[in-house]
Amino acid sequence: MSPPAEPGTAPDEIIRFEKVTKRFGALTVLDDFDFHVAPGEKVTLIGPSGSGKSTVLRILMTLEPFQQGRVELDGISYHEPGGKGPFKASPRHLREIRTQVGMVFQGFNLFPHMTVLRNIIEAPVAVLKIPKEEAIERATGLLDLVGLADKKDAYPRQLSGGQKQRVAIARALAMRPRVILFDEPTSALDPQLVGEVLNVIRDLAHEHDLTMLMVTHEMRFAREISDRVCFFDQGRIAEQGAPEEIFGEPREERTREFLQSVLG
Amino acid sequence: MIYGIHWDLHSPLAFAISILPILLIGMKITVEATILGFLVALLLGLVLALLRRVPLRIIAWPTAVAIEFLRDTPLLVQLFFLYYVLPKYGVTLPALFTGVLALGVQYSAYTSEVYRAGLEAVDRGQIEAATALNLSRARLYRTIILPQAIPRIIPALGNYLVSMIKDTPVLSTVTVMEMLNLAQIIGDRTYRYLIPLTIVGALFLLLTVIASTVVNRLDRVLPKEGVPLR
Numbered sequence: 001m002s003p004p005a006e007p008g009t010a011p012d013e014i015i016r017f018e019k020v021t022k023r024f025g026a027l028t029v030l031d032d033f034d035f036h037v038a039p040g041e042k043v044t045l046i047g048p049s050g051s052g053k054s055t056v057l058r059i060l061m062t063l064e065p066f067q068q069g070r071v072e073l074d075g076i077s078y079h080e081p082g083g084k085g086p087f088k089a090s091p092r093h094l095r096e097i098r099t100q101v102g103m104v105f106q107g108f109n110l111f112p113h114m115t116v117l118r119n120i121i122e123a124p125v126a127v128l129k130i131p132k133e134e135a136i137e138r139a140t141g142l143l144d145l146v147g148l149a150d151k152k153d154a155y156p157r158q159l160s161g162g163q164k165q166r167v168a169i170a171r172a173l174a175m176r177p178r179v180i181l182f183d184e185p186t187s188a189l190d191p192q193l194v195g196e197v198l199n200v201i202r203d204l205a206h207e208h209d210l211t212m213l214m215v216t217h218e219m220r221f222a223r224e225i226s227d228r229v230c231f232f233d234q235g236r237i238a239e240q241g242a243p244e245e246i247f248g249e250p251r252e253e254r255t256r257e258f259l260q261s262v263l264g
Numbered sequence: 265m266i267y268g269i270h271w272d273l274h275s276p277l278a279f280a281i282s283i284l285p286i287l288l289i290g291m292k293i294t295v296e297a298t299i300l301g302f303l304v305a306l307l308l309g310l311v312l313a314l315l316r317r318v319p320l321r322i323i324a325w326p327t328a329v330a331i332e333f334l335r336d337t338p339l340l341v342q343l344f345f346l347y348y349v350l351p352k353y354g355v356t357l358p359a360l361f362t363g364v365l366a367l368g369v370q371y372s373a374y375t376s377e378v379y380r381a382g383l384e385a386v387d388r389g390q391i392e393a394a395t396a397l398n399l400s401r402a403r404l405y406r407t408i409i410l411p412q413a414i415p416r417i418i419p420a421l422g423n424y425l426v427s428m429i430k431d432t433p434v435l436s437t438v439t440v441m442e443m444l445n446l447a448q449i450i451g452d453r454t455y456r457y458l459i460p461l462t463i464v465g466a467l468f469l470l471l472t473v474i475a476s477t478v479v480n481r482l483d484r485v486l487p488k489e490g491v492p493l494r
Contacts, residue, residue: 113490
């Protein structure tokens with residue numbers, strides 16, 4: 001006897017936001033927000049700052065609680081029935097959810113007192129209980145993937161911004177997430193370093209099984225790698241569709257204005 | 265403990281040389297009290313700082329009150345309390361231990377504030393990254409936050425170490441035979457205070473200079489980004 005399926009969770013959805021409202025004090029960041037992502041889908045979130053894009057990622061990573069509505073990851077609700085605290089869930093439940101999700105931050109957030117290798121193996125060894133030798137082997141493979149095999153013993157301060165972000169991507173991947181979240185991964189970089197990070201993300205976008213959500217201001221890149229682009233405005237998705245639609249012939253006036261302002 | 269030791273009153277220098285061994289015994293007590301007291305302050309201060317960060321108000325709030333109380337009442341009052349009041353309730357400690365405890369407990373209030381500032385100075389992004397990597401709270405503190413807080417708090421802790429050295433004469437009020445107490449006894453016996461007190465002052469200067477040199481050295485040697493704790 002299997003329990004009755006949660007209402008409305010289609011099997012082809014890994015992420016689901018249903019009528020989600022998120023407030024910071026008096027400020028409503030997400031307003032009755034609906035959003036669905038299919039497994040393996042590559043979705044880019046664009047829109048003016050303060051429109052709620054990053055908040056969606058931060059809710060998914062359990063860095064922010066939300067007040068109303070329902071968020072699900074692979075059919076599992078973020079809130080637990082009778083769950084306490086701002087997250088309305090037990091720490092254990094949140095940890096369970098986090099095993100599926102990885103995140104790459106605008107500010108890299110590497111651990112400055114650890115070598116590159118240590119940054120990458122810390123969580124796999126401590127959380128996933130992978131033997132250290134195996135973790136090192138995998139970390140080396142991931143560093144190869146991001147083109148930094150020779151930097152494994154370097155400290156973050158010895159790396160450029162682009163290199164730091166590539167390490168951060170390797171670190172997130174080391175936890176084998178099913179969903180990876182990129183929160184403006186290139187916004188803190190010098191323009192000449194953006195390319196090397198985007199190349200790594202582009203490679204990842206070819207991974208069929210990996211679900212990717214990215215908040216970015218790199219419109220050309222978004223157009224190139226996304227299956228779907230969502231334009232955010234005032235806490236809701238004002239318009240979404242294939243990149244050709246959004247960038248080619250946006251229906252909404254707000255989308256057109258925004259694209260004009262960022263593309264110049 | 266002064267019986268059996270003779271001082272030479274023929275010249276100031278001879279007097280100084282004859283009482284130096286006694287005062288050095290006192291200095292040993294001073295050093296012991298400081299080291300033990302500071303260890304208590306370091307550990308208890310950390311506990312207080314962490315308790316204060318617990319998201320439950322029923323734990324954090326009384327901790328804050330306790331810290332405030334310890335900081336805002338005189339060391340001498342706390343010392344007398346431990347020395348005279350505790351034995352009434354069956355807790356009798358040797359005078360030195362009582363002194364160490366009083367020093368440690370009062371300074372734990374100071375060190376807890378140092379820890380708090382150090383912990384709060386760790387970038388929020390570090391905590392978010394650790395959360396995203398699913399590190400447990402204990403692991404987060406042990407491998408991410410504390411290692412990065414340590415180099416930031418060393419200078420401030422060093423100041424309190426020096427300050428604690430200078431507070432140890434308070435222990436003489438509960439019969440601990442530290443330097444000042446001995447100097448005073450010698451003075452009372454010989455009616456010569458200048459030389460014993462000058463030597464004690466010089467020995468305190470020596471101790472504080474050594475302490476701040478060690479702390480400065482440590483500050484320079486420790487990596488600024490953080491000390492990996494394994």
